[in-house]
Amino acid sequence: MNRFILAATASILLAGTAATAQVTEADLANDQTITTQIVTNGMGRNLQRYSPLDILNKDNVKYLQAVWAFSLGGEKQRGQETQPLIKDGVMYITGSYSRIYAIDVMTGDELWQYDARLPEGILPCCDVINRGAALYGDLVIFGTLDARIVALNAKTGDVVWRDKIADYKAGYSYTAAPLIVNGLVITGNSGGEFGIIGEVQARNAENGEMVWTRPVIEGHMGTLNGQESTMTGTLNATWPGDMWKTGGGATWLGGSYDDRTDTLIFGAGNPAPWNSWLRDAGQDNTGKGDNLYAASRIGIDPATGEIKWHFQTTPREGWDYDGVNEVVAYNDRDGNMRLATADRNGFFYVLNAEDGKFVRGVPFVKDITWATGLDENGRPIYNEANRPGDPTAAADGKKGEVIFASPSFLGGKNWMPMAFSQKTGNFYVPSNEWGMDIWNEPITYKKGAAYLGAGFTIKPNYEDHIGSLKAIDPDTGELKWEYKNTAPLWGGVMTTAGGLVFTGTPEGKFIAFDDETGEILWSFQTGSGIVGQPVTWDMDGEQYVSIISGWGGAVPLWGGEVASKVNYLNQGGTLWTFKLPKELASLN
Secondary structure, rough: EEEEOOOOOHHHHHHHHHOOOOOOHHHHHHHOOOOOOOOOOOOOOOOEEOOOOOOOOOOOOOHHEEEEEOOOOOOOOOOOOOOEEEEEEEEEEOOOOOOOEEEOOOOEEEEEEEEEEOOOOOOOOOOOOOOOOOOEOEEEEEEEEOEEEEEEEEEOEEEEEEEEOOOHHHHHOOOOOOOOOOEEEEEEEEEEEEEEEEEEEEOOOOOOOEEEEEEEEOOOEEEEEEEEEEEEEOOOOOOOOOOHOEEEOOOOOOEEOOOOOOEEEEEEEEEEEOOOHOOOOOOOOOOOOOOOOOEEEEEEOOOOEEEEEEEEOOOOOOOOOOOOOOOEEEEEEOOEEEEEEEEEOOOEEEOOOOOOOOOEEEEEOOOOOOOOEEEOOEEEEEEEOOOOHHHHOOOOOOOOOOEEOOOOOOOOOOOOOOEEEEEOOOOOOOOOOOEEEEEEEOOOOOOOOOOEEEEEEEEEEEOOOEEEEEEEEOOOOEEEEEEOOOOOOOOOOOOOOOOOOEEEEOOEEEEEOOOOOEEEEEEEEHHHHHHHOOOOEEEEEEEEEEEEEEOHHHHHOOOOHHHOOOOOOOOOEEEEEEOHHHHHHHHO
């Protein structure tokens, strides 16, 4: 059953004496510049993950010190991928198995905990993680593994409203942090390996009432205010037969919001099944077999749910190069409004913010085999010999030709968020150098069953490293510096005006780099692998930094040879908070 767990009365009083101000649209819109709070995923809805704070800088970061640690406790020590939120002295984090905590930001004491009631038979693809919550009014809102959304009173943890996103028995789940725009709570869905349909939904954040829905696979009908609105795309324009009915395209990472153009930007994941031969509608230069809008970035009107534009990174995708990776809104050095995304397929893309049109694209990993490059429209130039073989062409009809493809299906970059620095104009991209043996198999859809039609084994491409943090100039595509890590990188990145880049490693190190050179300036061993997302804020003139530690996520579950290479890493579940004391801030 749902459990609302209050800490000791003394702990409640530590943060309960001050009145909690409601989170407004203005708070959300200005989150990047209000340095005493963090009320959005991404430290701003543009997802730049950049802080204008410079109290902590290259000269004094060596004095950064731990001030408290909070244990998530119990035996639920799976991957911890949350990003903390902070408002009025309270920090909110989510944990594995759909838990959420309120913590006194000064002391690290628990104020309350809420555990969602999860039914038997949930079907999470890639660990039982949760990537964070959303704040609005006096509510804290988060999603659960059984594809529900829950709004709690931020002060007490009591349930205010809850709703169903989709049917978990059909393979749907939910793991992303919700997005709040103009009083609407915007969510996607997870479950791309089960033949579900990716969708974006908007609800009234105060009461949970549905406002609009937008499926992201062509042929499906959207809704607005409880009535059918418009069809997504054109029925059977790029899908054969009835394949669109189970076409995948999960919107599982959530989205960003570009206030310059009033546009929501969501990624749509892999088409279903993985076996692209079953989805071949006669591929030609008209895009007939592209399987829209899977493996795409999609611009959506936040008021109506109508699609404004799309950009498909991998048409007729066949390697699980999921298209959900975050889209960051920024201005380039010439003042042009741009969007940037680093795709699982290994290419880094810059798009025009107004219409999603391709500006430029460059490889950001070293050994891309499935394409030789991008054309003038950003469409991949395929190496068709590197597409997994058609099972129907095999002698036994059971297994197509095995090929080696790079990057692996876990991607040149997966979910782990990159960061943009307004100080340097560069992006800092957590990436991985790995490939895979992959083959196609026959498959038919069955509700609630895996719908892949493929087999695979991931392999490292290099002996000395898999993970690679890369500093990339988006105006030129130039690699400015690279940090190589033995294990895969699976955690988020943050930049600051103090010239610092923060991220963590599966080996447990939380690291601060020089944003211009990549030099390691500070590190701290957290005791478990870091797959979470760092944040920073200031309080009483001191700058704080927090990160959650707890190894897990997709790599230990799906990583093949890579998983066995890092099986020595320990699980955990600890939130670490650091600060630079005032008396040390002026030292160098």
